[in-house]
Amino acid sequence: MEIKLFRPHSLEEALSQRADYGRDALPIAGGQSLLVMLRNKLIDPKVLLDLEPLGELRDLQPRADGISIGAMTTFFDLISSADVHKASPILAEAAAKVGSTAIRNLGTIGGNLCHNEPGADLPPALLALNASVELRSRKGTRKVPLTEFFQGYFETAVEADEILSRVDIPTLPQGACGAYIKHSISPEDLAIAGVAVVLVPDGKNPVSARELRIGLGGVSPVPLRALKAEAALNGRALTDDAIRAAAEIAASEAEPMSDPHSSADYRRKMIKVLVRRALAAAIGGGERNGHGKA
Amino acid sequence: MAKLKLLVNGELHEVEAPETALLLDALREGLGMTGTKRGCETSHCGACTVLLDGIAVHSCVVLAARCDGKQIATVEGLAQDGELNGLQRLFLKHGALQCGYCTPGMLMAATALLRRNPKPTLEEIKVGLDGNLCRCTGYTGIFEAIQACAVGSK
Numbered sequence: 001m002e003i004k005l006f007r008p009h010s011l012e013e014a015l016s017q018r019a020d021y022g023r024d025a026l027p028i029a030g031g032q033s034l035l036v037m038l039r040n041k042l043i044d045p046k047v048l049l050d051l052e053p054l055g056e057l058r059d060l061q062p063r064a065d066g067i068s069i070g071a072m073t074t075f076f077d078l079i080s081s082a083d084v085h086k087a088s089p090i091l092a093e094a095a096a097k098v099g100s101t102a103i104r105n106l107g108t109i110g111g112n113l114c115h116n117e118p119g120a121d122l123p124p125a126l127l128a129l130n131a132s133v134e135l136r137s138r139k140g141t142r143k144v145p146l147t148e149f150f151q152g153y154f155e156t157a158v159e160a161d162e163i164l165s166r167v168d169i170p171t172l173p174q175g176a177c178g179a180y181i182k183h184s185i186s187p188e189d190l191a192i193a194g195v196a197v198v199l200v201p202d203g204k205n206p207v208s209a210r211e212l213r214i215g216l217g218g219v220s221p222v223p224l225r226a227l228k229a230e231a232a233l234n235g236r237a238l239t240d241d242a243i244r245a246a247a248e249i250a251a252s253e254a255e256p257m258s259d260p261h262s263s264a265d266y267r268r269k270m271i272k273v274l275v276r277r278a279l280a281a282a283i284g285g286g287e288r289n290g291h292g293k294a
Numbered sequence: 295m296a297k298l299k300l301l302v303n304g305e306l307h308e309v310e311a312p313e314t315a316l317l318l319d320a321l322r323e324g325l326g327m328t329g330t331k332r333g334c335e336t337s338h339c340g341a342c343t344v345l346l347d348g349i350a351v352h353s354c355v356v357l358a359a360r361c362d363g364k365q366i367a368t369v370e371g372l373a374q375d376g377e378l379n380g381l382q383r384l385f386l387k388h389g390a391l392q393c394g395y396c397t398p399g400m401l402m403a404a405t406a407l408l409r410r411n412p413k414p415t416l417e418e419i420k421v422g423l424d425g426n427l428c429r430c431t432g433y434t435g436i437f438e439a440i441q442a443c444a445v446g447s448k
Contacts, residue, residue: 002295002314005357031356100425106351
């Protein structure tokens, strides 16, 4: 049967249609992944619920306590926004590493999170930024921390009647720095492993971490925070030995999969390398492949 | 089925297509405009690149219904009065093609890049064309042609 296309005029109308059709009505954001899945018959919706007409979902709002990003904001919007560069540069850095120019022109932050494909670039950065998402339904609005959002390969906390409407990022602590580093065979590929760090240094030499957050992507069924590695370094001097030990811990926290792009073992090894590089890039010394601001 | 109005290269067309038809199919099957090539159909190769309101998109991952009211530019619109445009001539001069299958996409991606950034560095050209694969010439001639076009544009 031919798939129907709904182009709602308001978020309320979209939520109504979502409530009526449930999982049969699949919200389509940028469509850069969804339309490929559809063509390859990996999904079988009765209705595509087009979020593109909802201009209210494509906006960036700097707020007193952080920045609020509409779900339909594209990677290109993120890369070109002075507000994003100011509030959370590693998000702009991660967005610039997504796919190719054409994909960044249309692909969206909301679609990237809801698709939850292993190796996506935004999730590790947004995890390190302590982001949360706003899920709307006809019944109301709920805010879900990103740490609870990802539930399995291509699975998220979005219920059958819900639409992800916004991504909220709290203001970074004073003096925070960071980096997102991705490893892939070709730059436009999904990450074999991606590591984002946000670090609040104490200004001493060697630097100690007043606060440290590490986001991992591509190396587990869901993107995750390397909480044990963070704990091992928090409040400690970031010496080479300490970083090396924490990178080992981060690798042990992941549950990598083997696929045609990489073996699980290789992914685990790459986490160790990337955690070291990301921290070095954040601190501003050593091997640089990112930049120094979170 | 739906009736779609598509403004392609400044000319308004009506095409009947499934509601969720892709822009690539609407152009090729609906309008018979086969300059836009069908490649990987997974948004990797860029053979199907067209401009949507001036930005480069892969038409294999764009709903045709979303293009209603937008300007679509395809490779057929580059030549004027049967004369190749400057960029096309430079592609010839620099040997920027072999089999030619990727060329329409390369031309459109380069057109979008040069419109946004008339004087791109080599690095910026590489980023602008990172969604376009060539499997026979390599990229040197293509980059040279685009650089020459940027210089020529002043």
